[in-house]
Amino acid sequence: MLSPTRSSVEAILKTVITTVSTILQESTSATAERQEESNDADDSEPSKKKFKDDTEVETSATKTLYPSQPRLPKKRKVCVSFGYCGAGYFGLQRNAKDKIHRTIEDELVEAFVKVDAIPQAHADDMSKMCFQRAARTDKGVSAVANLVSLKLSPLENLTQLVNEQLPKQVRMFGVKRVAASFNSKNSCDARTYIYILPTYAFCPIEEITSESYRITPEVLQLVKDVSSEYLGSHNFHNFTSGKKFTDPSARRHIFSINVAEPFMKENVQFTIITIKGQSFMLHQIRKMTSLIIAIVRGIASRDTIQQAYNADKIDIPKAPPLGLVLEKLHYDRYDKKFGNDGQHESLMWEEAQTDITTFKEEIIVPHIVKKEITDKSMLKWLSFLPCHHFDQLSPFYPPGAYTGVGRGLYLLQQRQESSTKLDDDDDDNNGADE
Numbered sequence: 001m002l003s004p005t006r007s008s009v010e011a012i013l014k015t016v017i018t019t020v021s022t023i024l025q026e027s028t029s030a031t032a033e034r035q036e037e038s039n040d041a042d043d044s045e046p047s048k049k050k051f052k053d054d055t056e057v058e059t060s061a062t063k064t065l066y067p068s069q070p071r072l073p074k075k076r077k078v079c080v081s082f083g084y085c086g087a088g089y090f091g092l093q094r095n096a097k098d099k100i101h102r103t104i105e106d107e108l109v110e111a112f113v114k115v116d117a118i119p120q121a122h123a124d125d126m127s128k129m130c131f132q133r134a135a136r137t138d139k140g141v142s143a144v145a146n147l148v149s150l151k152l153s154p155l156e157n158l159t160q161l162v163n164e165q166l167p168k169q170v171r172m173f174g175v176k177r178v179a180a181s182f183n184s185k186n187s188c189d190a191r192t193y194i195y196i197l198p199t200y201a202f203c204p205i206e207e208i209t210s211e212s213y214r215i216t217p218e219v220l221q222l223v224k225d226v227s228s229e230y231l232g233s234h235n236f237h238n239f240t241s242g243k244k245f246t247d248p249s250a251r252r253h254i255f256s257i258n259v260a261e262p263f264m265k266e267n268v269q270f271t272i273i274t275i276k277g278q279s280f281m282l283h284q285i286r287k288m289t290s291l292i293i294a295i296v297r298g299i300a301s302r303d304t305i306q307q308a309y310n311a312d313k314i315d316i317p318k319a320p321p322l323g324l325v326l327e328k329l330h331y332d333r334y335d336k337k338f339g340n341d342g343q344h345e346s347l348m349w350e351e352a353q354t355d356i357t358t359f360k361e362e363i364i365v366p367h368i369v370k371k372e373i374t375d376k377s378m379l380k381w382l383s384f385l386p387c388h389h390f391d392q393l394s395p396f397y398p399p400g401a402y403t404g405v406g407r408g409l410y411l412l413q414q415r416q417e418s419s420t421k422l423d424d425d426d427d428d429n430n431g432a433d434e
Contacts, residue, residue, distance in 0.1 A: 111165035143326035149184035240281035300390035
């Protein structure tokens, strides 16, 4: 028999269960009634469905007005090897806002846009693609093999596609993926330039200078001996513009300098001076060549080169720009670190050497030879060379204006130079080139 206490608890539980069951039944009935009222009130589609359909219509209209652009492949950091004949162009460096003065980079960047390697926005603002040139060249200066680094979409047969968009005097030789830290300018260990000139530039001043001149073995050896005085590290402040002797960046290192055996082109004898240096300042190679010519011809004394390394300012003119050519860039440290890591390639460009040599021999050298024979720029320049005394400058007179005749020739030369003045006269202290 149950105790009174237990009987009371069971009675209470039964009462609670009955109450909860009643509440659940009433809630279910109320829900069913509301559903029936909703179905009878409106036979049309629910408002939520209407909103969804309206959204779909708006999305379709938006796609029609603003069609989506096809996404380019993921961009990679690469370097591009290319060569060019500088005739007719205002140097290498591009100014996206300047639509009048055409440059080599204008041709290259526009070709990248046409083949969808880069978007137009990157062409308008080249910093967006991390664009960097290895060596800047001025108006009229050519390059056998220059190099730029940038980010672009690695397309198949990119070299062929770009060359189809370029003029014949600008050629792309190849593209290679590089490390993210690679900078075509700062990663470059050395640069090699050549200067092509007729041998009559070395004709002794006592003789008549003409295109019929043929250099003798003795004079050629003298050219080599004088050139060798540039080897090593020196202060080249006298071989550029606007640099003081105390400027640390005026000190440059020359690894090698060679003078080729003379060769004949269209009945005129030519030779080539090849200079390899760590880096070069504005006008440095042209002034170095000018002083070699002046010493060999007998206009300047043999010790002028050593004097030019001192603090005094020396009167040294610039040789004509026509014969100057950037031939090669050297990336020895980069190749040693990344060239055989399995992800990147060496930047020797051996696979493109045949195309590079062909471009040099069929496009660049013939242009320089023909232009020199036609315009006689070296012969005209030699006529002004005696105006310069290659000695310490006086603060009262500009270079080349020390005599009555010399001053007249100097003013005439200044007028001629102003009509053909190079457009890119800004020096670059971090290894700028000609």
